[in-house]
Amino acid sequence: MSLRSFTLLLSAVAMLVCANLSSASESFVLSEHCPPSFEKNAQGQCKLVNMYQMYDSIENKGMGGTQTSLPPYRDGFTPQQIDLGRYLFFDPLLSPNQTLSCASCHQPQKGFADGLDRSIGILGEKVKRAAPTLWNAAFLQRLFWDGRATTLEQQAAGPLFAADEMGNTPEQLLNSLQNNTYYPDMFKQAFPASQKIELAQIYRALAAFQSSLISLNSRYDHYAHGYHQALTEPEIEGMNIFRSFVARCSECHTPPLFTNQQIAVIGTPEPAGLPLDVGAETPFHSEKLKGGFKVPTLRNIVKTAPYMHSGVFPTLREAVDFYNKGRGHAVPEGVKMYIHWHIWEPNLTEQEIDRIVDFLGALTDESLTPAIPQRLPSGLK
């Protein structure tokens, strides 16, 4: 070992000791390292690096076939902003009675959804829609089921302040963070130029953290990059049905993200007793979008049952089978919906439906699941 590397080792040990000391004094030092799959650039920002960057796509839309580039995405946050977002995300301090965090409905072990047909908010009652997965949220041009937000920052304000979701108010949220022992210092680490905690910083940190949830290394991806043994024969069969023009799944659930990010009217039923959810009709002020919802990604889809905007289908197989039952079969009587042209009667066999479900199982990759904080600044669990 050379003298120089010995010195380096010594200083590394010294740093470790420092880190231990600071954790003993219980402050929170935000990470200076970018999360996996991100590279820190000269400006100290985390930039996404991924195998799909080897490819191109038509009009740079990031949609197409196996070897297609990714859609435009959010990155460029600092490691500290991402890490602050992680603490905020898991901290129930963000709800007024300190019972709900973002992670209550977006649980890492449940595909960043919650396993419920519709999530349960602060009032203890089910809200209108299901919690969508957050995997690959960095790539989304529209947020919420009805596509009413266009940035993760806009989106963040939604559930925080919706009376039936987290039920907070901007004033109370800022108060609880400002009066916390640790958060003012943590915000200072993430936003050094600012003197006090601002709402925009909360949104940005949450956006930064969610942008780090990358799932692009499933067995399907191994196949796409050229290793065809990665999928089993039944899965390949399923993939070919999935992208066939009979099933047409990939026309809207287009690789590599398995969503084309459009609003589609497919006419799924509501669970018994629930009124019709008109979806995108409301934000887009158009009857033609009645019953329209954002096409969701299918990555990690086996983790996020039940399915559809109000969780009407308990299993993936039932969700796939919906498309086999005929155009508009579940549209309530007297309701006019402009059902998407790809919804038809593909007459898939039972075996073909099974194969599609097999293939969807190959879209699972949770290798970059972030660590859940051992200890939260609020001291809450």
Added chain:
Amino acid sequence: MKSNKVFVTLLIAGAFVGGMYLGKGQQPAPTITDSAQKIGYQGGFKKDAEPASMSKSAVKAREVEGQTLVVKPGSLIMDAVKSASPGDTIQIMPGTYHETVYIDKDDIRIIGVIEQGKRAVLDGQKKLNDAILYSGNNIVVENLKITQYKGNGIMGQAGNNFEIRNNIIVDTGVYGIFPQLGKNGIVEYNIVSGIEDAAIYVGMSDNIHVAHNHVFASVAGIEIENSRHAIVENNFVYDNAGGILAFVTPGLPVKTTYDVIIRDNFIHQNNHVNFGAPGSTVSGIPSGTGMLIMAADDVIIENNIVSDNKVAGIIITDHANAPNITIDPESDPTPERTMILNNVMVNNGYDTIDEAKVLMLSEFKQGNPDIVRVGDNTGSCIINRHQYVTVGVSDWAECNFTSTDNIDSYILDEPVAPREIHGSERGKMAYLGICTGCHTYTGRMIGPPVQVIQAMYMDNPQGLADYIAAPVKKRDDYPEMPAQNYLDEETRLAVAKYMLSVKN
């Protein structure tokens, strides 16, 4: 009174144009544009440089020919595809094959061997979905006969540089030939019939050449949808419900269609009953439509022979006036700069739809319409309009050009090249995209720290590359590493080198 007003307007217009008829004296002479001078179109796709040689090829030229794999009846085409490497050619001998052929590799040519008129026939027996599905670049599909599939005959998903040529596709599901999300491709000399949507459908693609095809007895003949820089020429488009379509369909991720040249086609008797699937976009096309331009921009229609299409020779519409069309705030519903040059139009519109009749009434027109424009439209032009029965084009300008002869093809001189990724860059992508999920530089994660790996393999990147391809359990305190053999050899070595070089 109103008719007087129109008459006065016509007089004024006539005065502008100049000449008068001899004899009757009061009527304005039409503007006759002589297109023999061939004033060239100055718009359209601009290539980077003049081609050194006029190559008619869209696929990348092969420096070295690979193997030729011959498939005979009784064996599977797919077995050949699985064993093929880029650069290989698969020859399929005459006979019947029942399978779906999917090609997720680059530079594969599937060539049917035609012996005394006998072809290799892919027969889906109305059980199989698609006949040929490809996602690779530089794919050629030639000389096949495809029939009785439920989905598409030949479908491309994001493959660039393709050539689909000399295939016969009969009674095959939804689309006969459907390249989607691809750039730089040729579809030529195919015979396609009995298709319940478009016989040839170019979707969300760029730089496309559709020529010398014979398409008939389908709902739509040739459809250019949400695509740019396309030429449709020398096709025989006969007995479909709608002949040639240039569309912007809302709700797709690629939002525009522009720079489309439709020229030198025979568009004849497209009066087939519309048997499109309920709710499909084409099911709204009135049977009897020669050409339909919906919301597409910069479409040039030139030197087509358009005859005996009972609703109209050409319909130009915006989204609001088209049936079955949803809305999309991001797609422009208005067709802009439609350009109609000389065309031969005979006996169109003899049994037209009520909507066209109403429009004609509003313009005090009589006769059978050749050209119908409905809804918003801007910047359009036409020459020799007096030859046709038109509605909705009286305020169009005269075109300032008469020919597209100066544009030979929108096929790229150099095929689309793969993004150039060099070794270290490739290594970085794999390291950050894959390895960092389990390894950090100093700390313990799922796998041991990179520093420790560096200490073990510092001078031996090949050893590390070999290890990640087939890892064995080395440490009791860490889980066994999953094999990274899905990365190719070059990438494995590149990532090993990269991992050994990182400093934090």
